[in-house]
Structure formats: C-alpha cells, structure tokens
Amino acid sequence: MTRTKSQKALIRFTLNGEPSEVAFAPHKTLLEVLREDLGLTGTKHGCELGECGTCTVLIDGQPILSCLFLGLDAEDREVTTIEGMAEGGKLHPLQDTFADLGAAQCGYCTPGFLLVAKELLEKNPSPSRNEIQEALAGNLCRCTGYIKIYEAVELAAARMRGEEVEPPRESIYGFEV
Amino acid sequence: MKKNNSNEKKVIGKPFRKVDARAKCTGQTKFADDIVLPRMLFCKMLRSPMPHALIKRIDISKALKLPGVVAVLTGRDLPIPYGILPVSEDEHALCIDKVRFIGDPVAAIAAVDEDTAFDAMDLIEVEYERLDSIASIEDALRPDASRIHEYGDGGNVHKKVSLEFGDIEAGFADADLVREDVFFYEGNTHLPLEQHSAVAILDPDDKLTLWSSTQTPHYVHRALAKVLEMPATHIRVIATPNGGGFGGKSDPFNHEIVVAKLAMVTGRPVKITLTREEVFYCHRGRHPVLMWVKTGAKKDGAITAMHFRSFLDGGAYGSYGVASTFYTGALQTVTYEVPRYKFEGLRVFTNKPPCGPKRGHGTPQPRFALEAQIDKIAEELGLDPVEMRRQHLVKPNTITANYLRVGSIGLGECIDKIVAASDWKNQYRKLPYGKGVGFACSSYICGAGLPIYWNNMPHSGVQLRLDRQGGVCVMCGSIDIGQGSDSILAYIVAEVLGIDPFDIRVITADTDLTPVDLGSYSSRVTLMTGHAALQAAERARELLAKAAAEKLDVPTECISFSDRRVFDVEDAERGMTFAEAVQLAESKFGTIGTVGSYTPPRSPGKYKGAGVGPSPAYSYSAAVAEVDVDPETGIVIVERVWIAHDIGQSINPALVMGQVEGGVYMGLGEVLMEEMAYRGNRNVVHKFPSMLEYKSPTTLEMCDVKTILVEDPDPNGPFGAKEVGQGPLLPVPPAVVNAIYDAVGVRIDEVPATPEKVLAALRAKAQGKDGRFGPKSVPDVEWPEPIRVPTPAEGGDGKELPRVAVHS
Known part of the structure; x- marks a missing residue:
C-alpha cells in the first residue's frame, strides 16, 4: 500500500516573463506546482475539479484551469499568474479598476477573473457586456453578483483604449430617481 | 482667512478603495491555505460513510505504521463536547460512539504530505452498527423514530417554541379576510469559493496558535480552550481573511480543534x-x-393578526439552530403593522449535514412566505400589492407587538423610488403572457442585540495607537470576510482624525493583539465596530485637540482636523501637521493610545425568547423583479431586479452597492436553482457535493441589477449607518415568485422555483386544478402552551404573563 516515491521531474519554462525551472513530483498539477513548489500562492483553488475557474492562469496567453493541467505540460510554455500581472510596482489597468469599483470583495476568485479579463481585452479591446459575460462564464464569484466585475472590465477597457473616463456615477452611488 | 467647514465629510460617504484592495488585486492577500511553515504536517479527516450508526470498533494501528504518518487521533482523544450555542454543545471534534450524518468525522491523520494522509485513511478500520436514519421533518416526528441526540424537546425535536403577543383570535374575528397558506423553502449552502482551511502550531513558548478561515475567532478561541482544556491565555486565534463566508464559517469547526490537537501532539505545524x-x-x-401562515386583514389590507408556524430541518447538530428557530418567527412584525402575533416553531434533528446561519439567518424563509401571501391577500382584496403594503408600514420609533424597537424606517421612500424607477404601474398586470413583474419588501437586523453567551461586556472593542510619526494603528477583533470591515475601521478613524484612510494600519482578528469583537455575523460589524472605532478616535482627537489648543492658545472646541492637519477652525493657516499634533499630545500626556467599545441598547422585550430579533436598528429593502417565463419549458429567466435599500448612511457607497448586488445575486440563486438535495437509501446521501452539480448562478444566469440607495440615517448607527450585507437578499425570492404569477398565473409556493415546479403548476392549471406548486399541509404537532406577552398597545411592559398552573 505504500506509495513509491517517484523522482522529481525538472522543467524549464517562462514564468511571468522570466526564464524559470522547477523540480516537482511528476503527478502534480500546475496549480500545485505554482503554489507548493514555487511559493506563488496568488493562484487560488476552489474545487480542484475544474468547476469554478478560481485557479485560472494564462498559458501562452490563453486562460487554462491550472487544477486540470499537469505541471509537466508547462515545459517550454509561457505561464502568467496573478503575480505577473502588474508591471513592476504599477498595477495593470484591470487591477486598478477592480480595486476602485470594489470588484474584489473577498478577493479569492479575483486572480482568476483578472487573468481571464486580461486575455479578453487583449483580443477584444471593446467587448460588449454580453461578450464580457461570455468570457467570464467559467469563473464563479459568490460575493459580487458579477456586476462590479463587468463594470471594472468595461472601465479598464476604455482606459486601455486611451479614453479618459471615470466610473459611471450609477455604479458607485446607485440609480438616481 | 477662510473658515473651514468642519461638518463636511472627507471620507464618510466617499467611494475610497478598500484598504486591502491592492493586496486582493495582486494575489497577495494571505488566506489560511497560503500559510506554509517549516516541518508542516498535513491533516486529513476520515469521515463516516453512514448517515446514522454506532461506532463499534475503530482500529488505527495499521495507519500509524504507514511511513510518513506522524499521528492519528480518534474521538477518545478529544472527549469534551462543544458547540456555538451554550444550550446545544452537542458536537465532538471526532465522533466517539456514534455518527450522525455522512461526512461526520471519526478519525484524523497528520502526515508528512497530503498524499500519505490520504493513503492512511484507507488503513483505518471502523466497524459501524447502522441505525435507522432520519431524512425529513416528517420522519423526525415519527414517534418510533430512532433518536439522533439524547437532549432536546422530545424525540428528535431539538427545540419547540410558542410565543403569543396579544389576542390573535380577536384579531382574526375582526378581519374581513383570513388566509391560510403553506410554503416550503429548500435548504441551500454558502458555497464560499475558499474551502475552509486552518493551520495550528505549538509556539516556542509552549502556547498554541491557530490560523483559520473563520468569521468568529473569538468563539473559536473559547471552543479551543474548552475542548483542549488549556487556559485561553495560552491560545492565540488569528482569523485569516475569509475567501467568502456568508455565515458558513461562523461555527467553531471540528477541523480547527483537530489540527490544534495534532500540533500539540506532534510538536509540528499542522x-x-x-x-x-x-x-x-x-x-x-x-x-x-x-x-x-394564517393572516387576517381588513378590506384595506391592514393586518389584524398573524399566526406563523415554522418547521425547521436542522440536520445532525444544534449549531445556531435554536437562534435560527426564533429568527424564523422574529422579523415578521417590523415591516407592516402586525398588531397581534403568534409564533410557533420547531426544529428537528435529521441525519444530514447540520444547518446553521446563512446570509439572512432564518429570515429569508419566513420573508418569502409572508411576501408571497401578502400578494395573494392583495389580489383577493382587489388591491394593488404595492399600494397595500405602502399604506400599512410600521412607523418610525415604534415598538412592535413582539417588542422589537424600530428606529428609522426608510421603507416608504424605498417603495416610492422603486415604483417610479421600475415604472411599476405600467408593468404590473399589463405585460404579455410569459412576462411579469413582482414586488416584495424586507427588513434585517443591524447586529444582534444579545451576545451568543451571556455576559454584560461590550460586543465590540477597538484600540487605537498613535505614534509620533503621525502613524495611527487601529486594532479590532473583527474579521474581514470580503464585506470591507477592515476598511470601515480605517474610514471612520480617518474621518474623525482628519487623515487619509491609507495612512492607517489596520490590525484585526487576532486574539492576542486585538480587543474582542464578537465576529462577522448578524450584520453587526459596521454598526458595532463602527461605534467602537468612533469612540476610540474621538478620545484620541480630544487629546490631540487639547495639546494643539494649548499651543495655538485657542479653546479646544476651536480645533479642527482635516487634510492631515490640526488647526484653528477660525484661521486654518494657524495650525500644524497631524504628526506635530501627536508629538505635542505625546509630550503632554505620554504615549497616545485610546480605546472604544460598543454595547447595544437594552431591548424592551423581557419575556423568555426575547433574545432573538432585537437590534440597535433595522435596514429595509424593496425589490421589483422582472421575469420571462417560458410556458413550454417552465424555465424562468430573471431579466432585471430593481432594488432600493435603506442603508441609513453609506460609509462607502461603492462598497454598499457591491453588497446589494451580491445579496441580489445570492437571493436569485436561492429562488431559481440552489438546493441541498439528498438521494439514496432513505434520502440522506448528499446529491451534489460539487460545484458543478450544486447549481449557482454564473455570469450567464445573473440578472441586471438596478440599485437605489435610500439614506435615512438611524440615530443608533455610526454616522447614521445601517447594515447592507444581508438585507438585500431577502426580497428577491418572493419578488421573483410574485413575478412568475404575474407572468403565467401560477403560484410557486416553494423555493427554488425550478422549471419542473413551474411546469407542474402550469399543467395543473391547464387541467382546471389549482395553478400552484407547493406543500399542501404541515405536520399536526402538539405545541406547548404559549408564552403570553401583552402587546405595547394592550399596555404590556415586555414581560410575559405568569403561567397559569394546570391542575389535572
């Protein structure tokens, strides 16, 4: 019944823009490798069954569920986690608008949402509300009702397009009668 | 020199970022599972596969021999019972003689890694002797049912209560219409994205530290001291930021006690x-x-009397259940005038995971019943359901029939604004078949008036420390579960001291470092910690003002605080920086530290059972739901919810909006799809223990939300603020079922209103039967003689009448 302790595997890949290498038990998921072997705990887990989207990271720019992705398969790929989203000390516009609008309440699902939204805006700089909903449909949030998240994505999209815009008054003070 | 307008708020009411927003948006918030310590062991708990069984034998010897296993505990290692309420300490960290639901833990393993702990679970041998399992309220009430616990109000009845306020029979006799309706609200769960997690370590000084994703570190602290038989002073509980709570992390949990014990046994972090x-x-x-629900009404819709009975399926343990039971009968009286009121409630034990508090704790179910019934009453009386409610609202500064003291009530304004904004009058009964609108109101407490264990101490404490660099540190036992409670502390202190909220260091939820706050439940935190923070900040401000006034040679009351400066209100240029004011004060008084605390006002109710329901203030909401019902499939799509919420005063409107939208979302999930469903032999195996199968709204199901904030400051709230974390969930389920009726003419008297139920009601209607889906009756039980309390209108003083001795 004792488990044969397999030798660690070593992979090389690009992590948040930096060439990296890591050794880990070969059965581990990318989620586990990031959190346990690399100490990058910004990537969260909500189910470890591919159901909630919380553990989303970007591989070669595409969102994937790191709980369903073998660490070994990250070899030679570009992995972006929440830790790699800000540029130096400067937040990504999505991080700024999520912070400004309160789109992160408990903050646990936030890294996953931010990375999916980042990829969305890279391929579609002016998404409609429906397109945002479609893109984020694989990520669950239990706090916000998603509304502040949509608004934050829309505001960041506008700013990234170079528009000087402030959040709509209604999203902060409510509908005025 | 321009006079500074000191009444103008610089922080309160402004949409500042949360103090932890940056950490949360960069993945740097440290949740419990993010804590990694050298030599840390991993724990797994072996759980019962039986819903109800005696443990005949448990053998851990093989598991202990597995390489990598460091310790294994069973129930005998933790023999002392605990539970959140002193009246129902019916849990053991690991079951000793008996398991009561599938998932009840029987053993715990600490191993060098999680895989080894998993493997060790297979090596523990447990022999069970199966008992009859209890799957439902009806099952639990069978006289021959096997008993789950040996305490309670007889058989499997955990708690049975009966309260009567005024002569309800006279009220029914006086009514033009009396309706009796039966409703069912299915159980559902919090589903926080973060799974519960805890880490324990035996400190170098032989004291114990536990980090845990808990909403109630103070109660966990007490439970640990009790079960581990350690002085509380040797235990430190640190609540980590909760990745969602919604009430689901409010009990002391078995896994918290188990890792604490394992850390003591192994001497390693677990x-x-x-x-x-x-x-x-x-x-x-x-x-x-x-x-x-039996309600009597006059022709104009005025309620003459109400008799409410509730039957709660409590699951396997007590948890908050006694409070939950009372809550199902408490808040019926705070929206519309109910001059005479009777409540009978009972909670049963069943062999299912224990129920407890979820957002709205015990009140969304009766609110659903009440608002759905009022819709039926309005229809029968030929009245507009909104206008009828509007005419009979509780007036401000009222004591209700059951002795709840209502202060401000902004519900009328909520109704007026939502009716105008949603164009209700041109929608209701005027939309084509399949489309409809529905209306409902609600109310919620702003903190419970009484603590969970009896004491006379404050419910919340805040300690402030000011240093000569101008730094301000605020310490409070409250825990941020995403609602923004850390930020509320910073905003309030910043407002009073005229500094920026981001100048403040907030330290919370650490039983070694922070004064007690009872926890993040019952929508109490903004109001109670807010008052404590306000008091501490005002005391600090007074010290600084005295020192500055002396220096500027003006009276203390002429000192103003704003923009990180302390100055003469008559001449703003005569002044100093905030840091200089602290230095003057430190020179004059010594190290500057102040405290503040808050204790809720005493409730006017003095009868047995009066402890649940009283609150310093009540928030109010009104909602209109717009639905699209497909009569072919029964699928209900909620297009939009209009909601007006009486917040008293927004401390931060952006955060208030987020709470309203989140509450609407959770109410939407409850009314459309969320349910704790069970299957299998005797219906006690959880059907959906996964996020895929437990349906909750994604972005594709979430409706549009139009929020209106109504600010009717309450004298009992800090700056007039009331709660928003729970109240806005409440009107959503009834507004949606009322809208379904407007759309297709069927009454869904049961939550969730799934397509199957809507279709069944439509089919029944098409066959000329009652176009309704819902329970038909409630069990016939013998209720205890009620505690009789004359109402305020009858000259009552809040005390119950003496019991009449019954001679046989």
Whole structure:
C-alpha cells in the first residue's frame, strides 16, 4: 500500500516573463506546482475539479484551469499568474479598476477573473457586456453578483483604449430617481 | 482667512478603495491555505460513510505504521463536547460512539504530505452498527423514530417554541379576510469559493496558535480552550481573511480543534484544507423550512393578526439552530403593522449535514412566505400589492407587538423610488403572457442585540495607537470576510482624525493583539465596530485637540482636523501637521493610545425568547423583479431586479452597492436553482457535493441589477449607518415568485422555483386544478402552551404573563 516515491521531474519554462525551472513530483498539477513548489500562492483553488475557474492562469496567453493541467505540460510554455500581472510596482489597468469599483470583495476568485479579463481585452479591446459575460462564464464569484466585475472590465477597457473616463456615477452611488 | 467647514465629510460617504484592495488585486492577500511553515504536517479527516450508526470498533494501528504518518487521533482523544450555542454543545471534534450524518468525522491523520494522509485513511478500520436514519421533518416526528441526540424537546425535536403577543383570535374575528397558506423553502449552502482551511502550531513558548478561515475567532478561541482544556491565555486565534463566508464559517469547526490537537501532539505545524466535497459536509447553511401562515386583514389590507408556524430541518447538530428557530418567527412584525402575533416553531434533528446561519439567518424563509401571501391577500382584496403594503408600514420609533424597537424606517421612500424607477404601474398586470413583474419588501437586523453567551461586556472593542510619526494603528477583533470591515475601521478613524484612510494600519482578528469583537455575523460589524472605532478616535482627537489648543492658545472646541492637519477652525493657516499634533499630545500626556467599545441598547422585550430579533436598528429593502417565463419549458429567466435599500448612511457607497448586488445575486440563486438535495437509501446521501452539480448562478444566469440607495440615517448607527450585507437578499425570492404569477398565473409556493415546479403548476392549471406548486399541509404537532406577552398597545411592559398552573 505504500506509495513509491517517484523522482522529481525538472522543467524549464517562462514564468511571468522570466526564464524559470522547477523540480516537482511528476503527478502534480500546475496549480500545485505554482503554489507548493514555487511559493506563488496568488493562484487560488476552489474545487480542484475544474468547476469554478478560481485557479485560472494564462498559458501562452490563453486562460487554462491550472487544477486540470499537469505541471509537466508547462515545459517550454509561457505561464502568467496573478503575480505577473502588474508591471513592476504599477498595477495593470484591470487591477486598478477592480480595486476602485470594489470588484474584489473577498478577493479569492479575483486572480482568476483578472487573468481571464486580461486575455479578453487583449483580443477584444471593446467587448460588449454580453461578450464580457461570455468570457467570464467559467469563473464563479459568490460575493459580487458579477456586476462590479463587468463594470471594472468595461472601465479598464476604455482606459486601455486611451479614453479618459471615470466610473459611471450609477455604479458607485446607485440609480438616481 | 477662510473658515473651514468642519461638518463636511472627507471620507464618510466617499467611494475610497478598500484598504486591502491592492493586496486582493495582486494575489497577495494571505488566506489560511497560503500559510506554509517549516516541518508542516498535513491533516486529513476520515469521515463516516453512514448517515446514522454506532461506532463499534475503530482500529488505527495499521495507519500509524504507514511511513510518513506522524499521528492519528480518534474521538477518545478529544472527549469534551462543544458547540456555538451554550444550550446545544452537542458536537465532538471526532465522533466517539456514534455518527450522525455522512461526512461526520471519526478519525484524523497528520502526515508528512497530503498524499500519505490520504493513503492512511484507507488503513483505518471502523466497524459501524447502522441505525435507522432520519431524512425529513416528517420522519423526525415519527414517534418510533430512532433518536439522533439524547437532549432536546422530545424525540428528535431539538427545540419547540410558542410565543403569543396579544389576542390573535380577536384579531382574526375582526378581519374581513383570513388566509391560510403553506410554503416550503429548500435548504441551500454558502458555497464560499475558499474551502475552509486552518493551520495550528505549538509556539516556542509552549502556547498554541491557530490560523483559520473563520468569521468568529473569538468563539473559536473559547471552543479551543474548552475542548483542549488549556487556559485561553495560552491560545492565540488569528482569523485569516475569509475567501467568502456568508455565515458558513461562523461555527467553531471540528477541523480547527483537530489540527490544534495534532500540533500539540506532534510538536509540528499542522494544516488542514478541506476539499470542496468536505465543505458541503461542513454546511451550516440555510435550513429547509416548512411554513404555515394564517393572516387576517381588513378590506384595506391592514393586518389584524398573524399566526406563523415554522418547521425547521436542522440536520445532525444544534449549531445556531435554536437562534435560527426564533429568527424564523422574529422579523415578521417590523415591516407592516402586525398588531397581534403568534409564533410557533420547531426544529428537528435529521441525519444530514447540520444547518446553521446563512446570509439572512432564518429570515429569508419566513420573508418569502409572508411576501408571497401578502400578494395573494392583495389580489383577493382587489388591491394593488404595492399600494397595500405602502399604506400599512410600521412607523418610525415604534415598538412592535413582539417588542422589537424600530428606529428609522426608510421603507416608504424605498417603495416610492422603486415604483417610479421600475415604472411599476405600467408593468404590473399589463405585460404579455410569459412576462411579469413582482414586488416584495424586507427588513434585517443591524447586529444582534444579545451576545451568543451571556455576559454584560461590550460586543465590540477597538484600540487605537498613535505614534509620533503621525502613524495611527487601529486594532479590532473583527474579521474581514470580503464585506470591507477592515476598511470601515480605517474610514471612520480617518474621518474623525482628519487623515487619509491609507495612512492607517489596520490590525484585526487576532486574539492576542486585538480587543474582542464578537465576529462577522448578524450584520453587526459596521454598526458595532463602527461605534467602537468612533469612540476610540474621538478620545484620541480630544487629546490631540487639547495639546494643539494649548499651543495655538485657542479653546479646544476651536480645533479642527482635516487634510492631515490640526488647526484653528477660525484661521486654518494657524495650525500644524497631524504628526506635530501627536508629538505635542505625546509630550503632554505620554504615549497616545485610546480605546472604544460598543454595547447595544437594552431591548424592551423581557419575556423568555426575547433574545432573538432585537437590534440597535433595522435596514429595509424593496425589490421589483422582472421575469420571462417560458410556458413550454417552465424555465424562468430573471431579466432585471430593481432594488432600493435603506442603508441609513453609506460609509462607502461603492462598497454598499457591491453588497446589494451580491445579496441580489445570492437571493436569485436561492429562488431559481440552489438546493441541498439528498438521494439514496432513505434520502440522506448528499446529491451534489460539487460545484458543478450544486447549481449557482454564473455570469450567464445573473440578472441586471438596478440599485437605489435610500439614506435615512438611524440615530443608533455610526454616522447614521445601517447594515447592507444581508438585507438585500431577502426580497428577491418572493419578488421573483410574485413575478412568475404575474407572468403565467401560477403560484410557486416553494423555493427554488425550478422549471419542473413551474411546469407542474402550469399543467395543473391547464387541467382546471389549482395553478400552484407547493406543500399542501404541515405536520399536526402538539405545541406547548404559549408564552403570553401583552402587546405595547394592550399596555404590556415586555414581560410575559405568569403561567397559569394546570391542575389535572
């Protein structure tokens, strides 16, 4: 019944823009490798069954569920986690608008949402509300009702397009009668 | 020199970022499972596969021999019972003689890694002797049912209560219409994205530290001291930021006690993080409640009397259940005038994961029943359901029939604004078949008036420390579960001291470092910690003002605080920086530290059972739901919810909006799809212990939300603020079922209103039967003689009448 302790595997890949290498038990998921072997705990887990989207990271720019992705398969790929989203000390516009609008309440699902939204805006700089909903449909949030998240994505999209815009008054003070 | 307008608020009412926003948006918030310590062991708990069984034998010897296993505990290692309420300490960290639901833990393993701990679970031998399992309220009430616990109000009845306020029979006799309706609200769960997690370590000085994703570090602290038989002074509980709580992390949990014990036994740090399946077994979510409501009304819709009965399926343990039971009968009286009121409630034990408090704790179920019934009453009386409600609202500064003291009530304004904004008058009964609108109101407490264990101490404490660099540190036992409570502390202190909220260091939820706050439950935090923070900040401000006034040679009351400066209100240029004011004060008084605390006002109710329901203030909401019902499939799409919420005063409107939208979302999930469903032999195996199968709204199901904030400051709230975390969930389920009726003419008297139920009601209607889906009756039980309390209108003083001795 004792488990044969397999030798660690070593992979090389690009992590948040930096060439990296890591050794880990070969059965581990990318989620586990990031959190346990690399100490990058910004990537969260909500189910470890591919159901909630919380553990989303970007591989070669595409969102994937790191709980369903073998660490070994990250070899030679570009992995972006929440830790790699800000540029130096400067937040990504999505991080700024999520912070400004309160789109992160408990903050646990936030890294996953931010990375999916980042990829969305890279391929579609002016998404409609429906397109945002479609893109984020694989990520669950239990706090916000998603509304502040949509608004934050829309505001960041506008700013990234170079528009000087402030959040709509209604999203902060409510509908005025 | 321009006079500074000191009444103008610089922070309160402004949409500042949360103090932890940057950490949360960069993945740097440290949740419990993010804690990694050298030599840390991993814990797994072996759980019962039986719903109800005696433990005949348990053998851990093989597991102990597995390489990598460091320790194994069973129930005998933790023999002392505990539970959140002193009246129902019916849990053991690990079951000793008996298991009571599938998922009840029987053993715990600490191993060098999680895989080894998993393997060790297979090596523990447990022999069970199966008992009859109890699957439902009806089952539990069978006289021959096997008993789950040996305490309570007889058989499997955990708690049975009966309260009567005024002569309800006279009220019914006086009514033009008396309706009796039966409703059912299915149980559902919190489903926080973060699974519960805890880490324990025996400190170098032989004291114990536990980090845990808990909403109630103070109660966990007490439970640990009790079960581990250690002085509380040797235990430190640190609540980590909760990745969602919603009430689901409010009990002291078995896994917290187990890792603490394992850390003591092994001398090494021990972590447990539950799997998603295990989170479903922790539960403590919404009770399934069966309800019978009898209401009398005059022709104009004025209620003459109400008799409410609720039957709660409590699951396997007490948890908050006694409070939940009372809550199903408490808040019926605070929206519309109910001059005479009777409540009978009972909670049963069943062999399912224990129920407890979920957002709205015990009140969404009766609110659903009440608002759905009022819709039926309005129809029968030929009245507009909104206008009828509007005419009979509780007036401000009222004591209700059951002795709840209502202060401000902004519900009238909520109704007026939402009717105008949603164009109700041109929608209701005017939309084509399949489309409809529905209306409902609600109210919620702003903190419970009484603590969970009896004491006369404050419910919340805040300590402030000011240093000569101008730094301000605020310390409070409250825990941020995403609602923004850390930020509320900073905003309030910043407002009073005229500094920026981001100048403040906030330290919370650490039993070694922070004064007690009872926890993040009952929508109490903004109001109670807010008052404590306000008091501490005002005391600090007074010290600084005295020192500055002396220096500027002006009276103390002429000192103003704003923009990180302390100055003469008559001449703003005569002044100093905030840091200089602290230095002057430190020179004059010594190290500057102040405290503040808050204790709620005493409730006017003095009868047995008066402890649940009183609150310093009540928030109010009104909602209109717009639905699209497909009569072919029964699928209900909620297009939009209009909601007006009486917040008293927004401390931060952006955060208030987020709470309203989140509450609407959760109410939408409850009314459309969320349910704790069970299957299998005797219906006690959880059907959906996964996030895929437990349906909750994604972005594709979430409706548009139009929020209106109504600010009617309450004299009992800090700056007039009331709660928003829970109240806005409440009107959503009834507004949606009322809208379904407007759309297709069927009454869904049961939550969730799934397509199957809508179709069944439509088919029944097409066959000329009652176009309704819902329970038909409630069990016939013998209720205890009620505690009789004359109402304020009858000259009552809040005390119950003496019991009349019954001679046989």
